[in-house]
Amino acid sequence: MAKKLSIVLLLIAMLSPMYAQQKTVSIWGWRAQDVDVWKGVEAALKAKGEQISIRYEVFPPTEYDSKLLVSLQGGVGPDIMYTRRLPGARTQALLDNGYLTAINGLVDLSNFDDVSLSFISTDNKVWGVPFANQIIGIFYNKAIFDKYKLKEPQTWDEMVQIAETLKKNGVTPFFVTGKEAWILAMQNAMVGVSYPGDEWIGKLTVGKAKFTDPEYVNMLKDLNALKKYYQKDFMANTSAEQDVAFAMEQAAMVFYGVWGNTNWLKMNPDLKFDYFPIPPKDKNVPARAYTYMDGAYGLNNTSKNKEAALKVLNYTGTKTYGELFSSTTGEITAIKGVTMPASKPILVKCYEKMTTIAAKNRYWVGSPFDAGTPSVYNILEKDMQSMYLDQMTPEALAKRLQDGISTWYPAFKK
Numbered sequence: 121m122a123k124k125l126s127i128v129l130l131l132i133a134m135l136s137p138m139y140a141q142q143k144t145v146s147i148w149g150w151r152a153q154d155v156d157v158w159k160g161v162e163a164a165l166k167a168k169g170e171q172i173s174i175r176y177e178v179f180p181p182t183e184y185d186s187k188l189l190v191s192l193q194g195g196v197g198p199d200i201m202y203t204r205r206l207p208g209a210r211t212q213a214l215l216d217n218g219y220l221t222a223i224n225g226l227v228d229l230s231n232f233d234d235v236s237l238s239f240i241s242t243d244n245k246v247w248g249v250p251f252a253n254q255i256i257g258i259f260y261n262k263a264i265f266d267k268y269k270l271k272e273p274q275t276w277d278e279m280v281q282i283a284e285t286l287k288k289n290g291v292t293p294f295f296v297t298g299k300e301a302w303i304l305a306m307q308n309a310m311v312g313v314s315y316p317g318d319e320w321i322g323k324l325t326v327g328k329a330k331f332t333d334p335e336y337v338n339m340l341k342d343l344n345a346l347k348k349y350y351q352k353d354f355m356a357n358t359s360a361e362q363d364v365a366f367a368m369e370q371a372a373m374v375f376y377g378v379w380g381n382t383n384w385l386k387m388n389p390d391l392k393f394d395y396f397p398i399p400p401k402d403k404n405v406p407a408r409a410y411t412y413m414d415g416a417y418g419l420n421n422t423s424k425n426k427e428a429a430l431k432v433l434n435y436t437g438t439k440t441y442g443e444l445f446s447s448t449t450g451e452i453t454a455i456k457g458v459t460m461p462a463s464k465p466i467l468v469k470c471y472e473k474m475t476t477i478a479a480k481n482r483y484w485v486g487s488p489f490d491a492g493t494p495s496v497y498n499i500l501e502k503d504m505q506s507m508y509l510d511q512m513t514p515e516a517l518a519k520r521l522q523d524g525i526s527t528w529y530p531a532f533k534k
Contacts, residue, residue: 142171143428147417149176149202150184153382153449160444161435172428185210192219192420199429203248203418205239207491211247214418220247221419221426227433231442235478236454239413239486248416249436250454251445255395255411255470255478256310256377262392264291264372272396275403276315276342283349286372294346295371297362298355298508305500307375308343309484313408314398315339321481325488327531331521340514342401344507355508367391378470382450395469397477408479412486413454492528499524 147158158176165172177198179187185204191197192214203220204210214220222245223229229237232250240248258279265271268289273279283293297303312321316335323329330336351357351371363380365371367387374380384391397409417436423429435441442455450464452471460467483489489496499521506512512520526532 142173143425144173144175145200145425145428145432146198147174147176147200147202147432148179148184148188148198150179150181151202151415152178153451154178157445157448160448161432161441164440164444165431165435170428170431172431174432189213189217192217192422195422197420197422199420199423199425200432201418201420202251203240203416205413205415205486205490206242206247207488208485209493211240215242215247219421221421222247223249223419223433226419226430228437231437231439231455231457233456235411236413236456240416240418248418249433250413250416251436252414252449252451253411253454253474254377254379254414255409255452255474256306257375257395257397257409258373259366259376259380259393259395259466260373261366261369261371262394264369272394273399274407275399276401279399280346280349283346283373287349292351292365292371293349294351294373294375295357295362295365296347296350296354296375297357297359298350298505299358301501301505302497303359303375304504304508305484305497306377308340308500308504309482309496310375310410311339311343311398312336312484313410313479313482314400314405315342315402317400317402317405318408318479318481319405321479321483324483325481325531330532331518331525332515337514337518339401340507340517344514347508355505363387366393378466379451381464381466385450393466395466395473397473407477409473409477410482410484411474411478412482412484414451489525489529492525494524494527496521496525 155176155178158174162172162174188197188201203214206212224246227249229246236250236253237246240246240250268285270282270285273282286293316339320329320335362374363383364387366374367384384393397407399407417433419426419429419433439455439458442453442458445453446458446467447461450467452467452474460471462468483496485497503512503517503520507514507517
């Protein structure tokens with residue numbers, strides 16, 4: 121009996137250090153689609169011999185930022201937190217309160233390009249590990265295009281002609297979600313990088329162009345005129361209805377982001393669709409894709425579990441993680457040099473466009489125009505709806521943008 125007891129005690133002594141080293145890293149985020157990603161990260165770390173468990177808690181996107189900030193102010197919070205982009209008030213609030221740790225030198229960031237890192241950096245300090253890049257533009261039904269022998273348009277006028285052909289044949293050219301103001305703001309921004317164009321926005325950024333310039337006003341006029349090709353009563357429709365209409369092949373094109381592909385394929389696994397950036401009005405202006413970093417993983421400055429949290433963060437900066445993220449979520453990793461899964465051709469196409477024709481300048485999310493109040497985003501959310509409802513002219517919308525941004529944007533105040 122004594123011998124058996126000695127053996128048991130010996131086993132306990134041998135195993136206790138292992139259990140003592142077990143660490144649980146808490147992560148808070150707003151993305152329910154990432155649950156399986158973190159399960160994969162935990163499994164990968166344990167396969168490497170790391171005794172780390174991950175506890176991922178998801179909060180509604182509309183409540184997440186306030187919940188996080190209030191919890192941190194109360195001395196409670198995760199080891200790792202999802203953050204939004206910079207410039208941006210929500211992430212800036214975390215910085216102003218000292219809740220984020222600069223990860224330069226703590227995390228290997230060599231697998232990220234400068235553009236991705238710029239969305240979560242200030243003063244040469246990086247405040248998080250980027251997890252996804254998004255690309256927005258027009259997604260189209262390949263079967264419908266093939267049926268009417270249509271090709272991806274190279275100019276705005278060619279796109280209008282495609283819409284006219286579809287309408288004459290009883291096909292809804294565009295499904296637009298006018299009820300969701302943020303999507304209309306996004307639509308405006310994705311058009312802007314090609315018409316009036318990336319170079320023009322570069323001039324706008326330094327105060328050498330204005331929203332009231334003819335180049336921008338003409339774009340608003342053409343965009344407003346395009347509504348004749350939208351579905352009936354489009355101002356009452358939501359993105360959920362758009363997903364159904366596009367997946368069920370009730371419309372040929374949508375102005376949206378690559379993240380939509382997951383829902384479309386769930387509803388219709390046989391759907392064949394593709395992507396093209398908004399074509400320019402002037403054929404001499406290159407078409408550009410609006411891309412942006414969707415978010416990052418930040419390290420809580422007050423975490424008592426930083427060593428384990430940094431092991432998790434370092435893993436999220438590897439190409440292996442990038443492949444896990446994209447294959448699990450159906451989205452595009454922020455990590456460069458990752459091969460998109462062949463089973464998801466839309467990711468292959470969008471990743472290629474992201475790395476070849478991404479706009480360098482923008483005026484929506486992730487831009488200098490998103491750093492103050494009112495932002496371009498704020499104004500477009502309200503006034504794009506007004507323009508589409510014929511309650512505001514394109515000229516008036518342009519003036520609202522110029523006047524609103526001029527109240528705080530340095531280059532406009534000169």
